[in-house]
Amino acid sequence: MERKLKLGVLGCGFWAKYQISGWKELDRVELVAIYNRTRSKAEDYAKYFDVPKIYDTPEEMMADDEIDFVDIITDASVHSELVHLSAKYKKPVICQKPMALSLEEGKTMVEACKNAGIPFMVHENWRWQTPIRYVKEVMDTDVIGKPIRCNLYWNNSFPVFENQPFLAKIEQLIIADLGIHILDTARFFFGEAQELYCKTSKVNKNIVGEDMATIMLQMGDVTCLVQICYSSILEDERFPQTYVLIEGERGSIKLGVDYRISITTKEGTFSVYKPPPKYSWVNPDYEVVQSSIVATNKNWIDSFLAGKEPETSGKDNLKTLELVYSAYESAKTGKVIKIGQ
Numbered sequence: 001m002e003r004k005l006k007l008g009v010l011g012c013g014f015w016a017k018y019q020i021s022g023w024k025e026l027d028r029v030e031l032v033a034i035y036n037r038t039r040s041k042a043e044d045y046a047k048y049f050d051v052p053k054i055y056d057t058p059e060e061m062m063a064d065d066e067i068d069f070v071d072i073i074t075d076a077s078v079h080s081e082l083v084h085l086s087a088k089y090k091k092p093v094i095c096q097k098p099m100a101l102s103l104e105e106g107k108t109m110v111e112a113c114k115n116a117g118i119p120f121m122v123h124e125n126w127r128w129q130t131p132i133r134y135v136k137e138v139m140d141t142d143v144i145g146k147p148i149r150c151n152l153y154w155n156n157s158f159p160v161f162e163n164q165p166f167l168a169k170i171e172q173l174i175i176a177d178l179g180i181h182i183l184d185t186a187r188f189f190f191g192e193a194q195e196l197y198c199k200t201s202k203v204n205k206n207i208v209g210e211d212m213a214t215i216m217l218q219m220g221d222v223t224c225l226v227q228i229c230y231s232s233i234l235e236d237e238r239f240p241q242t243y244v245l246i247e248g249e250r251g252s253i254k255l256g257v258d259y260r261i262s263i264t265t266k267e268g269t270f271s272v273y274k275p276p277p278k279y280s281w282v283n284p285d286y287e288v289v290q291s292s293i294v295a296t297n298k299n300w301i302d303s304f305l306a307g308k309e310p311e312t313s314g315k316d317n318l319k320t321l322e323l324v325y326s327a328y329e330s331a332k333t334g335k336v337i338k339i340g341q
Helices: 016-024 039-049 058-062 076-088 103-116 130-140 165-169 174-190 284-306 314-333
Strands: 005-010 029-035 053-055 069-072 093-096 120-123 147-155 195-201 212-219 222-229 243-248 251-255 260-265 268-273
Touching: 005 016, 005 058, 016 029, 016 039, 016 284, 029 039, 029 058, 039 053, 053 058, 058 076, 069 076, 076 093, 076 103, 103 120, 103 314, 120 284, 120 314, 130 174, 130 243, 130 251, 130 260, 130 284, 147 174, 174 195, 174 212, 174 222, 174 314, 195 314, 212 314
Parallel strands: 005 029, 005 069, 029 053, 069 093, 093 120, 147 222
Antiparallel strands: 147 243, 195 212, 212 222, 243 251, 251 260, 260 268
């Protein structure tokens, strides 16, 4: 029987329950240690998930030779500190998004892991959603020809601040928290952007950061429009689903309400439904997002065992992070930002 990889988790916040449940779906992984700055929460999680070890400091966990890799499921303010600690102890590491609070900080994290010779992945799970994965498969068949325009649309009024109240206090909100997923999806579809322009606004006056953003990207020959909002009251709201319209030279692909995907050419329209897989531990309000955790984690395990870079490696995710902070720069200055300069 193959040896199970031993996992240590840092952080016991809102998402940790689902992240850990995602790991539990994979036979090759065993959760053996947990840390949280408030020990009582770590104790609760350890009891719920039958975790044998609880650590009082991250450094104690990193020094545990039994642990093969760690998963950082904390807020972004401590990501850099914990990833650098992982590099110090040469402990392969996964980190939640956003990777860092600045692009430069992210670069130091990637460099530290490179110098330590350890794999580093950012848990960017949007591109692993079942319907989004299928859209990419269809596009790659060339059925719609060369893509020329795309609309990525994520607008809802779901009360995210009720189960994640800390979001209301974040200065950089929807682009860093949610838009990063949509921008990474654009990269997954079309590769790298050359130019970016962004406008933001705050609809909800009871929060600190922006809750609406419109971002235009030029990605080779594709013009991509990203629309995101936490305060949109709409007929077709389906939190947290992403809607997609990709136009090509010979047709279009549309991902609409409840995972209906339509492929339209001059011959007509063919539709198929691609809902996410069902897991008993998933919160129905977050179904398509939380189910994709399993596929994301599996990509890490497969890559780790094969000695390859995961699809959303730290190095790759720097390109998504650059789009995030370029969007903020564009919104601040009112200028088009040249990416990579």
